[in-house]
Amino acid sequence: xxxxxxxxxxxxxxxxxxxxxxxxxxxxxxxxxxxxxxxxxxxxxxxxxxxxxxxxxxxxxxxxxxxxxxxxxxxxxxxxxxxxxxxxxxxxxxxxxxxxxxxxxxxxxxxxxxxxxxxxxxxxxxxxxxxxxxxxxxxxxxxxxxxxxxxxxxxxxxxxxxxxxxxxxxxxxxxxxxxxxxxxxxxxxxxxxxxxxxxxxxxxxxxxxxxxxxxxxxxxxxxxxxxxxxxxxxxxxxxxxxxxxxxxxxxxxxxxxxxxxxxxxxxxxxxxxxxxxxxxxxxxxxxxxxxxxxxxxxxxxxxxxxx
Amino acid sequence: xxxxxxxxxxxxxxxxxxxxxxxxxxxxxxxxxxxxxxxxxxxxxxxxxxxxxxxxxxxxxxxxxxxxxxxxxxxxxxxxxxxxxxxxxxxxxxxxxxxxxxxxxxxxxxxxxxxxxxxxxxxxxxxxxxxxxxxxxxxxxxxxxxxxxxxxxxxxxxxxxxxxxxxxxxxxxxxxxxxxxxxxxxxxxxxxxxxxxxxxxxxxxxxxxxxxxxxxxxxxxxxxxxxxxxxxxxxxxxxxxxxxxxxxxxxxxxxxxxxxxxxxxxxxxxxxxxxxxxxxxxxxxxxxxxxxxxxxxxxxxxxxxxxxxxxxxxxxxxxxxxxxxxxxxxxxxxxxxxxxxxxxxxxxxxxxxxxxxxxxxxxxxxxxxxxxxxxxxxxxxxxxxxxxxxxxxxxxxxxxxxxxxxxxxxxxxxxxxxxxxxxxxxxxxxxxxxxxxxxxxxxxxxxxxxxxxxxxxxxxxxxxxxxxxxxxxxxxxxxxxxxxxxxxxxxxxxxxxxxxxxxxxxxxxxxxxxxxxxxxxxxxxxxxxxxxxxxxxxxxxxxxxxxxx
Numbered sequence: 123x124x125x126x127x128x129x130x131x132x133x134x135x136x137x138x139x140x141x142x143x144x145x146x147x148x149x150x151x152x153x154x155x156x157x158x159x160x161x162x163x164x165x166x167x168x169x170x171x172x173x174x175x176x177x178x179x180x181x182x183x184x185x186x187x188x189x190x191x192x193x194x195x196x197x198x199x200x201x202x203x204x205x206x207x208x209x210x211x212x213x214x215x216x217x218x219x220x221x222x223x224x225x226x227x228x229x230x231x232x233x234x235x236x237x238x239x240x241x242x243x244x245x246x247x248x249x250x251x252x253x254x255x256x257x258x259x260x261x262x263x264x265x266x267x268x269x270x271x272x273x274x275x276x277x278x279x280x281x282x283x284x285x286x287x288x289x290x291x292x293x294x295x296x297x298x299x300x301x302x303x304x305x306x307x308x309x310x311x312x313x314x315x316x317x318x319x320x321x322x323x324x325x326x327x328x329x330x331x332x333x334x335x336x337x338x339x340x341x342x343x344x345x346x347x348x349x350x351x352x353x354x355x356x357x358x359x360x361x362x363x364x365x366x367x368x369x370x371x372x373x374x375x376x377x378x379x380x381x382x383x384x385x386x387x388x389x390x391x392x393x394x395x396x397x398x399x400x401x402x403x404x405x406x407x408x409x410x411x412x413x414x415x416x417x418x419x420x421x422x423x424x425x426x427x428x429x
Numbered sequence: 430x431x432x433x434x435x436x437x438x439x440x441x442x443x444x445x446x447x448x449x450x451x452x453x454x455x456x457x458x459x460x461x462x463x464x465x466x467x468x469x470x471x472x473x474x475x476x477x478x479x480x481x482x483x484x485x486x487x488x489x490x491x492x493x494x495x496x497x498x499x500x501x502x503x504x505x506x507x508x509x510x511x512x513x514x515x516x517x518x519x520x521x522x523x524x525x526x527x528x529x530x531x532x533x534x535x536x537x538x539x540x541x542x543x544x545x546x547x548x549x550x551x552x553x554x555x556x557x558x559x560x561x562x563x564x565x566x567x568x569x570x571x572x573x574x575x576x577x578x579x580x581x582x583x584x585x586x587x588x589x590x591x592x593x594x595x596x597x598x599x600x601x602x603x604x605x606x607x608x609x610x611x612x613x614x615x616x617x618x619x620x621x622x623x624x625x626x627x628x629x630x631x632x633x634x635x636x637x638x639x640x641x642x643x644x645x646x647x648x649x650x651x652x653x654x655x656x657x658x659x660x661x662x663x664x665x666x667x668x669x670x671x672x673x674x675x676x677x678x679x680x681x682x683x684x685x686x687x688x689x690x691x692x693x694x695x696x697x698x699x700x701x702x703x704x705x706x707x708x709x710x711x712x713x714x715x716x717x718x719x720x721x722x723x724x725x726x727x728x729x730x731x732x733x734x735x736x737x738x739x740x741x742x743x744x745x746x747x748x749x750x751x752x753x754x755x756x757x758x759x760x761x762x763x764x765x766x767x768x769x770x771x772x773x774x775x776x777x778x779x780x781x782x783x784x785x786x787x788x789x790x791x792x793x794x795x796x797x798x799x800x801x802x803x804x805x806x807x808x809x810x811x812x813x814x815x816x817x818x819x820x821x822x823x824x825x826x827x828x829x830x831x832x833x834x835x836x837x838x839x840x841x842x843x844x845x846x847x848x849x850x851x852x853x854x855x856x857x858x859x860x861x862x863x864x865x866x867x868x869x870x871x872x873x874x875x876x877x878x879x880x881x882x883x884x885x886x887x888x889x890x891x892x893x894x895x896x897x898x899x900x901x902x903x904x905x906x907x908x909x910x911x912x913x914x915x916x917x918x919x920x921x922x923x924x925x926x927x928x929x930x931x932x933x934x935x936x937x938x939x940x941x942x943x944x945x946x947x948x949x950x951x952x953x954x955x956x957x958x959x960x961x962x963x964x965x966x967x968x969x970x971x972x973x974x975x976x977x978x
Contacts, residue, residue: 158867170599177594205511205520207651217668272706280713287711288702290669377702379668386703387508392864 156392201395210399221380231304240315262309271375288377318350359415501696512651516595528967531636531656541797543627557622557919570639578615583640625886693974722952741949741962746883747793750942765939769809771816781841782947794946798887798928807936816852832879833866873901
């Protein structure tokens with residue numbers, strides 16, 4: 123178990139290195155020049171543009187820029203924002219907690235809603251509740267998060283005036299954004315829970331449990347769910363990446379001051395250091411969360427082999 | 430109520446310094462700050478009112494006694510300012526914020542004429558290379574440092590110092606140096622006459638900065654700005670809000686602002702709200718007092734009894750067709766002219782920005798030097814038959830129209846496509862995000878483009894069309910000397926002649942098809958009183974007060 127965990131952790135290093143290269147190369151795929159964009163719509167001579175570009179080190183060859191980026195990143199320095207001139211590491215540290223807070227709250231909403239809906243659907247298989255829940259998950263999976271967010275705003279905040287439209291000053295501000303990402307992610311979790319649970323419910327040991335005269339509640343939640351949980355946990359881990367990405371969009375909709383809004387702005391402005399920094403931090407979180415889930419398998423299911 | 434405030438806010442409506450994506454990193458609505466007509470529905474109020482009529486203390490109207498002081502005004506912007514160091518910040522949103530913090534030597538009135546601000550008077554040398562400014566006495570920065578000749582010298586020395594690497598240094602032209610004559614007199618010297626100087630000096634990036642603060646804060650000055658403006662920065666929560674408090678010692682010297690002293694409101698909060706649907710929802714729910722209005726919502730806002738529209742007409746942005754004249758099909762004058770006659774700018778405007786002024790001459794309507802007469806005489810009038818006859822006997826024209834993916838631009842491009850198709854020009858549309866669009870233009874990788882730029886000074890003509898053109902798209906050796914005159918003629922009358930001549934030549938050569946100048950629209954709660962746009966398009970808050978609602 124411990125050896126397995128350590129191996130997973132060591133494997134993180136090449137993965138993260140790969141991530142850093144991908145992150146660095148990806149920025150080159152976005153057409154457009156950050157310096158030109160600084161002056162979009164303004165009349166500026168080419169000379170000024172060259173001066174600024176040199177100042178930012180953007181005139182150096184790509185491999186040189188990457189090595190510099192990597193060496194600095196290893197020391198926790200992600201460079202300086204082209205747009206604001208502030209250290210990227212500090213900016214991300216200031217704002218990433220808000221994104222994590224939102225993504226984790228969204229995950230909790232998604233797990234609670236998704237798992238309960240999935241269990242209910244499985245128990246009432248092919249009956250009205252099942253049909254309704256499955257229909258709802260289809261809608262949930264196809265609904266863009268920004269649309270759901272705006273819908274909730276116009277209904278809950280503007281029409282009913284119950285919750286604030288935007289910001290992050292109080293826990294009340296968290297409800298709508300967390301619900302927005304939670305609802306959408308819960309759709310997939312509900313479907314996954316339902317199908318794995320149905321599979322498990324056909325297993326012999328479940329029949330045995332029922333034959334013993336256990337109450338259905340106990341059979342489903344105590345026995346079947348434990349084995350059905352594994353694929354669901356995997357999905358939650360994989361969804362965490364989507365959740366972070368979803369949080370980006372939802373942050374923009376609710377003016378939530380996380381890295382999402384910062385990333386969107388940075389991409390539009392081609393602020394390379396900020397884009398790289400955020401991508402690196404976010405993809406690292408994703409990799410780490412999934413490594414943690416790999417390790418968690420062992421806890422949930424002792425049958426998982428460690429070699 | 431039609432108070433002189435309402436009057437003023439229409440009177441004062443005019444330009445912004447730059448434009449579009451600038452307005453938001455949020456590309457999705459890059460061109461969002463555009464919109465409608467008239468203020469509060471009383472769009473008939475004459476906007477040609479000279480700003481001079483609304484000088485401070487010009488007759489106490491009843492509204493004066495009703496003014497309610499105090500409170501926090503809740504405003505919003507689409508994206509975060511980059512740096513509040515005027516020598517570093519480049520975004521359009523930044524220029525709005527700089528305007529709160531820093532006063533300038535001069536401001537520009539409704540007739541695009543420079544008026545005294547921190548400088549009470551000035552004197553231009555005969556050869557136009559030296560300007561001597563006499564400063565007001567007793568002005569201090571937020572940190573108590575006196576705003577004197579030394580501070581002005583410090584500001585401009587720092588601006589042009591290569592070590593500062595200021596992206597805004599080009600705004601001051603070929604400035605050689607600044608000399609302190611005495612405590613309240615300072616002289617700026619250029620290596621050659623620089624015509625747009627007053628327009629540029631009025632821009633918020635030319636604000637006077639506190640030397641002591643810059644020396645103390647160094648790199649951090651952009652986060653902790655110290656100017657002498659009506660507001661001081663109180664707090665900046667990254668990604669969320671900028672909070673300003675009134676400068677209690679403020680003395681106003683601008684003729685277009687009525688309030689002679691400190692702002693009426695205690696605090697000004699600027700929330701960062703990139704998503705337009707959210708902005709409008711927050712306005713309706715009362716979480717915001719002011720927000721840039723998307724054009725499509727303007728009618729709804731007008732219909733809402735709790736809301737109003739502040740419009741900025743006669744702006745300094747323009748929408749136009751830019752041709753790449755270096756390659757087929759638009760290397761052919763007749764084909765370019767055919768496009769000019771085939772297009773109906775009014776239909777394009779209605780389908781896209783909705784609110785705007787049609788223009789026939791190639792300059793934004795609110796930019797100094799826009800010559801309506803030249804437009805009438807040499808400009809294009811919609812005439813599809815003429816377009817067809819110009820194309821007669823030519824090989825069928827196929828062209829790609831490039832534009833950026835703001836909804837307004839895309840809709841405009843679609844109408845343009847249909848109108849050109851009607852005269853037999855086959856158009857393929859190509860839309861992309863603003864950054865890519867810009868890169869494509871700069872690489873000269875386009876046939877023709879629907880474009881939008883903003884600038885208050887006619888120098889934009891030289892920057893766009895002087896050989897080989899900003900996008901390597903146009904060369905005209907006969908036009909170049911005229912454009913050079915625009916760059917270097919300080920005398921307004923002589924300069925206007927060159928500006929008019931350049932507009933005529935550009936139309937004769939069909940180098941560009943001017944379409945319209947769109948309006949900026951701000952939506953506000955009815956409780957907001959006294960808000961207006963300055964001639965350069967800055968939102969102005971010194972006269973603002975919040976009525977009880």
